[in-house]
Amino acid sequence: MKKFVYVIGDGQLSLMLFQSGSVLGIPVIPINVKNQIKFNTILHKNSVITVEVEHWKKTKFIQKICKNNTFINRNILPLIVDRLYQKELIDKLQLPTASWIKIQKFSQWKTIFYTLGDNIILKKRTGGYNGKNQYQLSFKDKKKFNIKIYENYIAEKKINFVEEISLIGARNKFGKIVFYPITCNFHEQGILRCSIPDIKNYYLLQEKSESILSSFMRSTNYIGIIAMEFFVLKNNEIIINEISPRVHNSGHWTQNSSSINQFELHLRSILDLPMPIPKINCFSVMINIIGNYLNIAWLNDPLLCLHWYNKSISKYRKMGHINLISNHYEALKNSIITLEKKLPKQYQNCCHWLIEKLNIIQ
Numbered sequence: 001m002k003k004f005v006y007v008i009g010d011g012q013l014s015l016m017l018f019q020s021g022s023v024l025g026i027p028v029i030p031i032n033v034k035n036q037i038k039f040n041t042i043l044h045k046n047s048v049i050t051v052e053v054e055h056w057k058k059t060k061f062i063q064k065i066c067k068n069n070t071f072i073n074r075n076i077l078p079l080i081v082d083r084l085y086q087k088e089l090i091d092k093l094q095l096p097t098a099s100w101i102k103i104q105k106f107s108q109w110k111t112i113f114y115t116l117g118d119n120i121i122l123k124k125r126t127g128g129y130n131g132k133n134q135y136q137l138s139f140k141d142k143k144k145f146n147i148k149i150y151e152n153y154i155a156e157k158k159i160n161f162v163e164e165i166s167l168i169g170a171r172n173k174f175g176k177i178v179f180y181p182i183t184c185n186f187h188e189q190g191i192l193r194c195s196i197p198d199i200k201n202y203y204l205l206q207e208k209s210e211s212i213l214s215s216f217m218r219s220t221n222y223i224g225i226i227a228m229e230f231f232v233l234k235n236n237e238i239i240i241n242e243i244s245p246r247v248h249n250s251g252h253w254t255q256n257s258s259s260i261n262q263f264e265l266h267l268r269s270i271l272d273l274p275m276p277i278p279k280i281n282c283f284s285v286m287i288n289i290i291g292n293y294l295n296i297a298w299l300n301d302p303l304l305c306l307h308w309y310n311k312s313i314s315k316y317r318k319m320g321h322i323n324l325i326s327n328h329y330e331a332l333k334n335s336i337i338t339l340e341k342k343l344p345k346q347y348q349n350c351c352h353w354l355i356e357k358l359n360i361i362q
Helices: 012-024 060-066 077-081 083-092 106-116 139-144 203-220 262-270 296-300 329-340 345-361
Strands: 004-008 028-031 047-051 100-102 119-124 134-138 153-157 163-171 177-179 183-188 191-197 224-232 238-244 283-290 304-308 318-326
Touching (some): 004 012, 012 028, 012 262, 083 153, 134 139, 163 262, 177 203, 183 345, 191 345, 203 224, 203 238, 224 262, 318 329
Parallel strands (some): 004 028, 004 047
Antiparallel strands (some): 100 153, 119 153, 163 177, 163 183, 183 191, 283 318, 304 318
């Protein structure tokens, strides 16, 4: 019998799950978390519930969904979406991550800086993403923060990392796990600007990251796609930065260069469909379009694949993304150089970083 997939959230990730579901003949139905329709009237008997967002208001509507026994990962999600519980879980599993302390009262500050060092990162327990609700501060800055931070934030040691990478994997209920290649990521102002997978140079980190993520998925009985972001240190060790229990922005390159993209792989894993290791068909890079209008001139490049979200424009909003694909590194570099001229100046750093990465990979 055909299963229906309900997705909590109706943003671009939900749209891309819908698109992949259409290819497989799977009905994917986004749920607007603000919708007041009674859940029982829209839930098909043969269904699965998944998420595209981690954070939503605790309405009666959502609470009813979360109690439904078809909700995948309903028991583990609360332990991932709250940074305090996520950190406690990572420590319990003895996986590597930055040192941290729960902030409870003003008198802790001396201990916090003594334990974590001269510079720390404050992170809100819930709702902090794309650089929001995260602050770097030193001891002298502590008085800038009002009482609202207590109990609502954690303090984390500031890590002097060499690079930021992510690993996306999927697991089904039978315990089968598959991974994509490591993705190298470039951030500015806490927002992911561009990504590039590297199959060639990261085999050692691939093994380490797969071991860590496998351990996490098995220990929590996680099902579906999950993204784990890492800091790479000078000694080539890695520590966990954050975990996202869903399809992830750093995996968008899979849409045009992988035999099975992350959205299809998520559906396969939660519906017990065949889950072979995806084959990477070509080289690729991904560039987020943030706070800018669509430029039709981008489409003159035959290597360019545009994914537009049709959202109202806002300064730091992800409006869409571009995947550039080719079987040749030089062709990719030329496309980036050409595209940079058609993008606003704030994309210069991103484009230059991608070209540097391509030179290393090549």
